[in-house]
Amino acid sequence: MPQTKKKDYFMLKMLILICLAVIVFFGSFLVGRYPISPRTVVDILLSQFTDIPKYWEKTMEQVVLQVRLPRIALGLLVGGVLAVSGASYQTLFKNPMVSPDILGVSAGAGFGAALAMIGHGGWWQIQTTAFIFGLVAVVSAYLIAYIFGRQTITVLILGGIVVSSLFQSLLSIIKTLADTENELPAITFWLMGGLGKGSNRDLLFMLPAIFLSLLLLFLFRHQINALAAGEDEAATMGVNVPLVKLVIVSCSTLMTVCSVSICGIIGWVGMVVPHIARMLTGADYSKLAASSFFIGGVFLVIIDNIIRGFEGVELPLGVLTALVGTPVFVLLLSRVRKGWT
């Protein structure tokens, strides 16, 4: 029976995703309470690089460059890195139910942020403590596995769960101590996530860390892929398992902690977007990570556009991702029936 090789059209799919990301990126500048024409948006953006006579009001420029640009770029990046972290952890742990906060990064960061808030810390302090405690949580989980579990995957996940619950209890203590007028609502809103607080400066701060992490994951992508066969089998295939594991955990953690410390806790993306990406480009990690990044980014920006489009209230991002994402996911699942196990 002669068989011709089926093409997977990976490059074409990626090209479409990238185009989609570009369209969504520029299109999102038009969304918001302050109406700005597409022409003006393009001119304002271009005026940063070339000389264009300024025919627009100053507020317009501020809205485009100081409000919408960081928010949209942040959405694209945060959605992307959360999805890539999720895809990496799912491949490492061989578990489709894993999300980027499996090792406690969100719980740690949440505690850190809340701590700074009842200490009347400014935005900058909240970010820093969230960042630090996010890292502390993951390092603790990793050390637990390293010291007591001979680095086995189960003990690592267990360590993550234990550390998560520890920081969640600590967070609860802080919530009970917080004053109910200002601090408690602030903590609650922070925990539900949002892209509104990020500035261009935050963006510049997280860019190098994210770039480095993505680069490392890219370099090791085929070694990571082999881990899906199991650690032992990967080792017999010549993969330096402890090193690759460390790369995955540190890169995913760094990317997630950057996003969480600026945007709060955004659920759903890190766990479900990799599944959507898998339906599109298959299980192979080298392709999965690339498609996850763009799908996650586009998805988060679109969700944030819905939030920005609403007059009056700012709905929390972490809530809307699941609210919109779940029907989308179910729809896809019914269309593309692919073997789940």
Add this chain to the structure above:
Amino acid sequence: MLSVQGLRYFYHPTRIILEDITFELNNHDILCLLGPNGTGKTTLLRCILSLHKPKGGVIRLDGRDIQKIHARRRAELMAYVPQATTVAFPYKAEDIVLMGRVSHLALGARPGKKDRKLAEEAMERLSISHLRDYSFNEMSSGEKQMVLVARALAQQARILVMDEPTANLDYCNQVKMLQVIKNLAAQGYAILMTSHYPDHAFLACTQAILMRDGLIMAQGAPEEVVTTENLTRLYATPVCVTETRLDFKDTLTKVCVPVMNS
């Protein structure tokens, strides 16, 4: 090619798992490890694959101490064919076979034309090219096992370590697998396999090792060591090795039958 000398292993010093294991494996050899469950066969394979560090003795690959060989180089000398299980995600057969090329990839490089060609050839050699685009998890045990052999071939190692390659297979697939193993040995591969079927030692193997309680009870050519007395002792169950004239063959064939005294 592969030599094991005085190998000793334990998880806990009071309970020795392997003691004084010595054997040699060369090109064209098919060595079958037989023994009851929990006798250390799998532990022995894990030591050889460097997944466990031996507590005594030496394992050599081409004369070099295996612990001094870099993991990537080791993967080019020796490949592992595990028992077929499931993978967590819908990988295609082709993806799985291509994984075998990972030790040959430079950091950051992706599998090139040569890697894809080798993966394809490996599947062709086992006549499973038609399975290329199928999801690994949706395959039968026999097909999965063949895909894993193809992955080991794509790894281009000359020593294949197979953990019960015929487990969970029906007669048709058992025979297919044994035929594949024989063909590979004829092409110069050295094969180390474990099995729960002593018959397979007669069907395919050039050497057999009988292991009991972490010790080698007997080793040598299957005709010499797979005997009624040895198997009865090995499994602590009456097993009869007898010769029979099969319907369509002139020669005598040895078969092993467990005896139940009802």
